[in-house]
Each structure stands twice: as structure tokens, then as C-alpha cells.
Amino acid sequence: MSEVVVVDYGAGNTRSVCAALGHLGRATVVTSEPGRIKDADFVILPGVGSARSAMEHLNETGAAAALRDRFTDDVAILGICLGMQLAMARSEEDGGVEGLGLLGGDVVRLREARVPRLGWSVVEPWGEAYYFAHSFAVRSPEAIATVEGVTVAVRHDKFLGVQFHPEKSGPAGLDFLDQCLSLV
Amino acid sequence: MPLPRLIPCLDVAGGRVVKGVSFVGLRDVGDPVELAQYYSDGGADELVFLDITATPEESATMTSVVARVADVLAIPFTVGGGVRSVDDAKRIIESGADRVSINSAALADPSLITAIANRFGSQAVVVAIDAGDGVVHTHGGRVATTTATVPWAREAAERGAGEILLTSIQQDGRRNGYDLALTARVRDAVSIPVIASGGAGSARHVADALRVTDAALVASIVHEDPTGLAGLRKEIEELGVKLRPLSEHYG
Numbered sequence: 001m002s003e004v005v006v007v008d009y010g011a012g013n014t015r016s017v018c019a020a021l022g023h024l025g026r027a028t029v030v031t032s033e034p035g036r037i038k039d040a041d042f043v044i045l046p047g048v049g050s051a052r053s054a055m056e057h058l059n060e061t062g063a064a065a066a067l068r069d070r071f072t073d074d075v076a077i078l079g080i081c082l083g084m085q086l087a088m089a090r091s092e093e094d095g096g097v098e099g100l101g102l103l104g105g106d107v108v109r110l111r112e113a114r115v116p117r118l119g120w121s122v123v124e125p126w127g128e129a130y131y132f133a134h135s136f137a138v139r140s141p142e143a144i145a146t147v148e149g150v151t152v153a154v155r156h157d158k159f160l161g162v163q164f165h166p167e168k169s170g171p172a173g174l175d176f177l178d179q180c181l182s183l184v
Numbered sequence: 185m186p187l188p189r190l191i192p193c194l195d196v197a198g199g200r201v202v203k204g205v206s207f208v209g210l211r212d213v214g215d216p217v218e219l220a221q222y223y224s225d226g227g228a229d230e231l232v233f234l235d236i237t238a239t240p241e242e243s244a245t246m247t248s249v250v251a252r253v254a255d256v257l258a259i260p261f262t263v264g265g266g267v268r269s270v271d272d273a274k275r276i277i278e279s280g281a282d283r284v285s286i287n288s289a290a291l292a293d294p295s296l297i298t299a300i301a302n303r304f305g306s307q308a309v310v311v312a313i314d315a316g317d318g319v320v321h322t323h324g325g326r327v328a329t330t331t332a333t334v335p336w337a338r339e340a341a342e343r344g345a346g347e348i349l350l351t352s353i354q355q356d357g358r359r360n361g362y363d364l365a366l367t368a369r370v371r372d373a374v375s376i377p378v379i380a381s382g383g384a385g386s387a388r389h390v391a392d393a394l395r396v397t398d399a400a401l402v403a404s405i406v407h408e409d410p411t412g413l414a415g416l417r418k419e420i421e422e423l424g425v426k427l428r429p430l431s432e433h434y435g
Contacts, residue, residue: 013278015278016254019280048277049305053303114185116347116376116377117186118189119186119189119229120189120229121187131230133282133307134307135346167258168258170259170431171431173258
């Protein structure tokens with residue numbers, strides 16, 4: 001069975017991601033060790049917390065460099081919520097934070113009547129509803145899906161980023177994760 | 185705007201779900217994980233667990249309930265009751281909850297709202313307000329403070345709360361409708377989502393609340409028959425409120 005690594009950056013809700021993968025019969029390792037991140041068959045960069053503290057943690061542990069190496073080698077990475085946002089060049093969160101810079105694009109505060117955006121939205125063009133909880137969103141030329149004009153998924157080779165939380169999106173979310181894993 | 189949310193609330197005491205009327209007269213209505221499973225299957229958009237005893241001895245019990253729910257269900261949920269520090273919030277979020285709800289502790293020390301938001305993001309902080317006669321109440325609704333409800337909601341939002349959970353003490357458990365006027369006043373005062381709570385007795389009550397605000401909490405109306413949530417959703421949709429489309433996985 002191939003190894004799925006869930007990257008730990010100190011504030012993420014890694015438990016729910018691991019539970020969701022457990023439902024799919026996949027064992028997970030939660031770590032920020034660069035060696036494990038580089039060698040895993042599949043890496044998930046989960047998403048809860050603030051951009052600044054997450055990037056500090058990834059830089060200090062060497063996980064950031066390992067993620068860049070993986071990306072260059074074109075090995076699968078799934079970024080969830082903040083995990084997707086961290087893949088961009090920069091974010092305006094926390095007064096401006098430099099991201100991993102894997103993909104072109106940046107992260108800006110949502111401009112809508114009520115922020116954070118909390119709840120379920122149907123993702124276009126996929127037609128399925130997933131659960132969102134975010135105050136910031138990406139702008140990227142690599143966008144592949146949107147909600148009301150806001151980019152909610154990006155893809156570049158084997159990097160896939162989603163703004164929603166598949167691990168909290170019920171059966172539809174588990175299906176989504178299963179499809180991601182089957183691509184490896 | 186995200187789709188309107190229907191949120192069953194489970195009051196937890198000693199690891200069991202209980203329900204009272206206007207915060208008193210508690211009775212046992214079931215196991216948290218089992219009820220959560222019914223609600224998840226019935227199409228709950230998320231869940232709220234409130235530890236209504238919230239003594240320090242209880243916190244370990246609550247953490248284990250949170251972990252069991254997170255391990256079994258892929259559904260977003262908020263946990264409140266007994267969250268008095270960033271460490272309390274950390275313990276609950278690391279156990280698998282998406283958000284913590286804070287009430288008395290935020291009133292006593294409003295900087296707690298900002299501290300939790302800075303660590304876990306605003307989306308992780310719900311400020312629960314138990315409102316009656318225009319003022320905020322504490323101790324499960326029993327003690328009136330001098331803090332006015334609407335200004336407190338505004339302050340909570342300014343300090344970094346990601347959502348307001350607004351309970352009308354008068355309406356709670358009585359099943360004769362939400363306090364829509366109060367809900368509208370708080371909604372207009374803030375630019376974060378507001379959950380209406382207290383008073384749901386019929387699909388029409390919930391539909392009315394969802395026309396006023398982002399989300400509605402339901403408790404007594406679903407606890408009698410947790411398998412009835414799917415039916416409630418259908419009735420709400422028949423009243424013209426569009427809810428989340430459920431995939432073919434749901435019954």
C-alpha cells in the first residue's frame with residue numbers, strides 16, 4: 001500500500017483528513033519531515049490556520065523545500081484550503097506572506113457581503129456541492145473550477161489545489177479524495 | 185453566498201446528548217456520535233455540540249466525544265461550552281472540530297476572540313450570544329449582564345469572530361418560531377455570518393429564519409426523531425428555500 005503523507009504545520013486539523021483517508025482504506029503519516037514528504041506516493045497539504053505561522057513552520061522544518069522538490073519532480077500533491085493558498089507566490093493575509101511559489105498567482109481577501117464564507121457551494125463546472133470555510137481566495141491562471149466567479153480549484157501537472165474541504169464534505173468529499181488518490 | 189445551512193445542535197452533558205426547555209429541565213436524548221450519524225445521513229449541513237455542563241472535569245469527556253465524531257463523520261462541526269483559552273480551543277480543534285464557540289469567556293475577556301482567530305483563523309471562532317430583553321445572558325441563560333446584544337455582536341465581529349450564534353432565550357425550546365426581529369438586527373450590525381437559534385417548531389419557522397439569515401440551528405424539532413431531518417429539509421425546500429443539493433449517496 002502506497003504511503004500518504006499529511007503535512008503537519010502546527011495548526012492544521014490533520015485528524016479529519018486522516019479520518020477521511022481511513023474511510024477510504026488508506027493509511028496516513030502526519031509529519032513535517034522533509035525526507036518523508038519527498039518520498040511519499042501522495043502528499044496532502046491540509047488547511048487550517050494562518051498563512052504566516054504555516055509558512056514559518058514549513059520553512060523551519062525544511063518541509064517547504066521538500067514540497068518544492070516534489071513539485072519540480074512532478075509527484076502528486078493535494079493542497080486543501082490554506083494548503084492550496086500556500087502554493088501561490090504570495091498572500092495578502094497577515095500583512096503579506098511569501099508562499100511556496102509552486103504556482104503562478106496570489107491570495108487575496110474575499111470581497112463579498114459576509115466574510116468568512118462558511119458553508120456549502122456548488123463548484124462549477126463539476127456540479128457537486130462541497131464545504132467551504134475561508135476568508136481569502138486565490139487568483140491564478142491555473143484555475144480549473146469556480147464558485148460565483150471565485151477560483152476554488154487550481155491544477156498544474158500533478159499539483160491539485162482545492163479551496164473546499166473534501167474531508168468535511170460528506171460522501172461527495174470522500175469520492176473526490178478517492179478520485180485524487182486513484183490518479184497516482 | 186453559500187447555500188443556507190440547517191444545523192442540528194446537540195447539547196452534551198456527561199458525554200450524552202440532553203435537551204431542556206429554556207435551558208432547564210434536562211433529559212437524555214441519546215448518544216452524540218449515533219445522533220450525529222443520523223443527522224449527517226439526513227443531510228445536516230453541519231453540527232453544533234454544546235457542552236452545557238462545561239466543568240473542568242468534563243473537558244476530557246467532551247474532547248473524546250469530539251474525536252469520536254471526527255473519526256466517524258466527514259461533516260463540519262462546531263464545539264462550544266468550556267472554551268476559556270487558546271489552549272482549550274487548540275485541544276478541541278486538534279481533536280477534529282472545525283470551530284469553537286465561545287460565550288461567557290469572550291464576555292469576560294474579549295481579547296480571547298482575537299487570540300483564537302490569530303491562531304486558527306476567524307473561520308474557527310464562533311461567538312455564541314444568549315440574548316434576552318436586549319441584553320446578553322451568561323450561565324446558560326440564567327444570568328443577565330448589562331451588555332447590550334447588538335453592540336456586543338458588533339464588537340465580537342470587529343475582534344475577529346467568524347460567526348455569531350445568536351440564541352433567543354425566550355424562544356429556546358418553545359417551538360413557536362425564531363426571534364426574527366432580533367436576528368435581523370444582529371445580521372444588519374455585522375458582516376460575518378449569523379446563525380439563528382432558539383424556537384424552531386416547524387419547517388416554516390426554519391424557512392422563515394433562512395430568509396433572514398445564513399443559517400438556522402435546530403434542536404427539539406429533530407431530537408424527537410433524528411431520522412426526520414431529511415423530511416424537514418424537503419419541507420423547507422417546498423417552502424421555497426433552496427438548500428444544499430444532496431448527492432446520490434443520501435437516502
